C-alpha cells in the first residue's frame with residue numbers, strides 16, 4: 052500500500068473485471084464501466100476471433116464476440132460493477148493485477164482544460180495557467196471525476212453557463228467533487244456534495260481543502276432536509292431513475308436539476324421518472340452522452 056495525494060491509501064495492485072459480450076453490447080458496456088469508476092476499459096478479441104484486417108477509414112469494426120477488460124482501483128467499485136453486469140444477465144469475473152506505476156498510468160493524458168470562458172480545471176500535479184480565470188484544482192485519488200469524461204464536461208459547461216452567485220447547490224454523486232467545487236468557485240453560496248462511496252467523500256474533502264473552498268461532503272443518509280437552487284447529478288440512468296423522489300424532494304420550486312451519465316437511448320426513461328413534477332427544458336449532447344436540464348412547471 053502507498054498513500055496518494057488525498058491522504059488515502061492507494062493499493063499498488065488493481066482489480067481487473069473481465070466480461071464476455073457481443074459487439075452490439077460492447078460500447079454501452081464500456082461506457083457503463085467507465086462511469087462506474089473503471090480507470091481504463093479495453094476491448095479484446097477472444098482467443099479464436101478472426102483478425103480485423105484493413106478496416107474501412109473512419110470505422111472501428113469489432114469482433115462479433117469479444118471480452119472487455121476493465122481496471123478498477125478499489126475492490127468495492129469492482130464489486131459494484133460485478134453486481135450491475137450480473138443484473139444485466141452477463142457473467143463477469145474478477146482478478147487481481149500485478150503492480151505497476153499506477154500513479155503515472157492514472158495521470159497519463161490528463162491536462163488543464165478551460166470550461167467556457169469562466170473556469171479552468173487543473174490536475175493537481177500541473178501548473179495553473181496564469182490567466183486570472185478562476186481555477187479548480189483536482190486530485191482525483193480513487194474517485195471518479197477528473198473532468199475528462201464527456202458527462203462531467205457537459206455538467207461543467209452547464210455550471211459555467213449559469214449565474215450561480217449566492218445559489219445553494221447539491222452535487223449528487225460527487226466522485227472527486229469536481230462539479231460541486233466548480234459551483235463553489237463560480238460563486239455558489241452553499242455547496243453540498245453527496246456520494247455513497249466513502250472514498251469519494253474523502254476525495255471531496257481533500258479537493259475542497261486543496262482549493263480552499265467550502266464544500267460539505269455527506270453520505271446520502273446524512274443529507275439535511277432543505278431545498279437547493281441547483282442539483283447536479285452525473286451518475287447513471289438506473290440510479291437517476293431510482294433517485295427521482297430524493298432529488299425532486301430537494302429541488303426548490305424555481306430550481307434547476309441537471310442530470311447526466313445518461314445515453315441518448317436512456318434519456319426518455321430518465322425524463323419519465325421525473326415527470327410530471329419536472330420536465331426537460333434543455334439537453335446537451337456529446338457523442339452518445341446526454342446532459343438534461345429539468346425544471347418544475
Ligand SMILES: C[S@@+](CC[C@H](N)C(=O)[O-])C[C@H]1O[C@@H](n2cnc3c(N)ncnc32)[C@H](O)[C@@H]1O
Pocket residue numbers: 086087194195196197198200202203206223224225226227228229230245246247248251271285286287290294312
Ligand atoms: C460518474 S461518477 C460522477 C463523478 C463526478 N460528479 C463527475 O461528474 O465527474 C458517479 C458518482 O456517483 C456515485 N453514486 C452512484 N450511485 C449513487 C447513489 N445512489 N447515491 C449517491 N452517490 C451515488 C458514485 O459513487 C460515483 O462517485
